[in-house]
Amino acid sequence: MPFAGDAVAHYEESLQRLISHFVNTCTEFSLAISLEKTSIMSQDINTAPKITIRDHTLEMVDKFTCLSSTITSSLSLDAELILRIDIANTAMARLAKRVWDNTLLTLNTKMRVYQACVLSNLLYDSESWTLYSHQERKLNVVHMRNRRRRLSISWQDRVTNVIVLSEAGIPSMFAILTQRRLR
Template sequence: MRRTTEDWGLFSTLEDLDFEDDLALMSRTHQQTYGQQVGLRISTKKTETMTLNVELPAPAKVNGEELCQTDNFIYLGSIIKPEGGTKEDIHSRLDKARGVFREMNNIWRSAQYSTSTKLKLYQSCVVSTLLYESECWRITETDLTKLQPFHTICLRRILRIFWSKKVTNEDLLSRCKKGDMSTIITKRRWRWIGHVLRKGPQSTTRTALHCTPEGKRKRERQKT
């Protein structure tokens, strides 16, 4: 990978994402030259290509075999799409967080654990699952209207506040000493930015922070 990225100029333009056996290559002109020299082979059955800002993409081939085209892929648990993939990622994270919360129903109903302990478990297990990689989401008001109700419903069930008890969301968050989803995500973003800025100037993470993809994003139509 070091020999390959020397030709790409990694520290001026982000060209690859790699983690153990998961590898995402982003390039217009990259030719596979070093992999076979060190005994690496590309599996055409497991490899897919995705193009950005190209109306008629030319097929990519490896050893004469054409690679399959895709409009999305999952990298380290996040959904990547030409449009960004935030909406799909949020939908996926909500499903996973609901599953985690459901699996812990016995804890929420138990009288053996204090409310403080339950809230700590909720924060460490459910919220961390829900907001995984939320620092990079392009959040809209519509997205927040999906995240916030899940957050308040979970807290009401933990505190056993049912519909007959008239408790506002503000009072609920105050009792739990929790912020709303907008505040929580904002804090996570500031912590992430601080972590990135403390890295060296040649860090891949800092390169990604200032990365500007080529082409133009399609303008979204406003609904009337």
Template sequence: MAQGVDHPPHITLDGTPLEIVDHFCYLGSTTTSNLCNNKEIDTRIGRAASNFGKLSTRVWRNNKLTITTKILVYKTCVLNTLLYGSETWTTYSKQERRLNAFHMRCLRVILGVTWKDRVTNEAVLSKTNCNSILATLKQRRLRWLGHVHRMDTERLPREVMLGQIADAKRRVGRPNLRFKDCCKRDMDSFNINANSWETRANERLLWRRDLRAGTAIYDEAWLDNIKQKRLRIKNAAPVVDPRFTCDKCGKKCRAAIGLFSHKRKCLRH
């Protein structure tokens, strides 16, 4: 795999040419040539879904186990598989939404809740006593940042993560998101001062306490934002297209499928 070259290199080993690939798996994580985490997230979701399905009969549908026990099994066998290596991920909003959708779907299956029950995400997280996947992802990323910061200055992970390339220039336009950009965004979400985080991270217990408090702050703000968005949608005036009007009773529908369903009932009565 090569990066930043117009023509891929030709490398042979004992006379056998090596295959040119754009991604490969190393130590359980997928590395890509375009620095995108989509393949890694696809792999993580697939393996977590496989583990979740294997435990369906023995755990999730077992009426003899309490919700607390099922959540402990879920966090150990499914959630850790889903977020393996996530401490170093540089994630975009679309990728985080995919992880959150899988997380909420699993929790609803554990509780036996379907979409027909009209149960909100706030209620699901409250019943399972779980954090949102976004808060968990941010917490893991900042814990890893503090761990690397406490390393000796000669350690390679610290030099790579906290170092900078001399005289480097980024391309014109919106650049790719960097790991430190995600960390700054996470600190802002957790109400951690980005200018003095090194002092807090030097004390491991103090840094862990700040992250636990930040997780609660982020989840509260995130759930409140979802609630306000739901209220805005509920109170908004419906947009009615005059094309979708019943010829018989004059009822106005919002979409063609709604008009089709209404006409069947209207003609029947």
């Protein structure tokens, strides 16, 4: 019966062999590997494997960003959601003077800009997400807060989310996520 240490050693050997094959294939096709940008990430192991390319030991990381998406060793979407929310909030702030505060633009135009510039950033790659209900609620809070601000409705006005969404002419976050998954 193998011990946990045997499994980790087997894993490390297999990973090193895979990386070596990758390096050899890259060399055959005259492709260069950036050692400074190459790192490894693993799950469910206590001891970090020592993987090398030539004489360079690869750094072990808990998360990395690839194509604007954050991937973590725990496979949690929380880091990705925080990044997406920050990007969407930045887009909202940058559009404040030109769009949101512009009295010459109609509400319909502002909602189209919101969908194109803010929602697209907030929900980038959401088709592949498997969200928990608390994560969907977090996205909905951001969505509703943005809608209320743009419509100048404070929470003290006691206007329901259904009314806010109907005035804005856009669906709820839950409907948007469902639509994106089905697409």
